[in-house]
Amino acid sequence: MxxxxxxxxxxxxxxxxxxxxxxxxxxxxxxxxxxxxxxxxxxxxxxxxxxxxxxxxxxxxxLKERILPPIAFTEDEAVAIFFAVHALRHYASLPFEAKSQSALQKFYHYMPGDVRDRIDQMKNRVDFAPPARQISSPHLSILLDAAIRQSVLLIDYESRDKRSLREIQPIGIYTRNGLWYCPAYCWQSEGIRVFRCDRIHSAEHTKKQPLDLRGIHLENREWSSKGEEEGLTLRAELTRVGVQACESAPWPIPELHVRADGSGWLAGSITRQDVPFYASFFIGLGQEATVEQPVELVDCIKQKLSELAAKYGS
The missing domain is CATH 1.10.10.10 (Winged helix-like DNA-binding domain superfamily/Winged helix DNA-binding domain)
Structure with a gap:
């Protein structure tokens, strides 16, 4: 040989x-x-x-950082990989931020001159610009690793009303509107919750026995209804403008359904503790949304509107 x-x-x-x-x-x-x-x-x-x-x-x-054997790429494949990583450059936080930049530099350095020229032109011709965010999510890598390895993390989390330590088992991470989210099983809430990654102040592995969540991931949406206490059925009619507003909402549930004329409706299960959040959201939509159920959400919307009327005068 x-x-x-x-x-x-x-x-x-x-x-x-x-x-x-x-x-x-x-x-x-x-x-x-x-x-x-x-x-x-x-x-x-x-x-x-x-x-x-x-x-x-x-x-x-x-050692842990293994070197992969050389792989032959065509010119288009190499440019496509460069483009895929380059498209994420505006995000303030990425799971493999330093590694992705290193990979880009290697690709660019070893490309022939004409291919580098093609890449330079591409960078100036197409872009993905998420909303500008000043906040960062420094724990994306450990959250993703825990989701892959099926392990439990202890996080220091700051919610809307308090800061607490929680044991969670991440399902995955996803980004919307420039923010990162992590659906995870929470032992404190005894159910699956969605956490804002930028509100996680620290995260570390624990020795707690994990649940078997291998069949639950971001693609099958099973996590959206598992472990929810006191689930409430939500249905809200949306105008065409309301549909457009909901398409950019940062939460993946309830599900958005769109009709041929552009109008639609939201349907799904929400928890009682999230009712105030959805009430504020639908108030923001104004006449573009009509909440049909649950009655708890309708009552919360009425209460918030009454408080606003009292604050600014009837």
Missing amino acids: PKSKRLMELMMTVNRKRKFTVKELAQEFGVSTRTILRDLQELSELGVPLYSEVGPHGGYQV
Whole structure:
């Protein structure tokens, strides 16, 4: 086997195994241990993060930051990847902000001159501009990692009315209107809640036994109705303008339904504790929305309007 091909296969092998001995690799590749040692040294010089351990149970292992083997991209594929990362540059917070910038720099640096010119032109011709936000969400990476690994976090969270410590098991993270949100099972509320990521002051892993939430994720929306206490059925008719306003709302539930003429309705389940939030939202829509149920929400809207009338005079 040519040396170049052996080094390539060796790189893929050590990334797959993560922990191995020189003898194991020598037997697998049919070469001497001395040859494998030289190859490992070359991989280390190329940037593969290898760590050696001495002793009867020693060997080599690849550190957490593994180096992936070279992948051949077409010009259009490379430009598409650059575009995908570049499109997120306006967000104040990203789960892999530093890593994405590093990846962009590598792509750009190794591109031929004409491809770099194409990328430069693309950057000036298309853009995604979310609403400008001064607030940041520094804990996106740990929230996403906990959702992937099915682990429980202890967070310091500041809600609308108080600040408290909560144990949560994240389901995922998503962004709307320039803000990041994290639906998660909350042990304090005994149900699934949506947390504003910028209101999380700290987050750390715990040893608490997680729930089995592997079947609940952002795509299937099952989390929108699980664990809710005292669920209230919401239905509100919307004008065409009301539909447009709800399409940009930061919450994914209740579901928005749109008719052919552009009007529509909202339908879904909300919790009693969220009634004041929805009351303020629908008051903001004015004549563009008509709340039909629940009665608790209608009464809350009436109360808020009465308080506003009293404040500004009838």
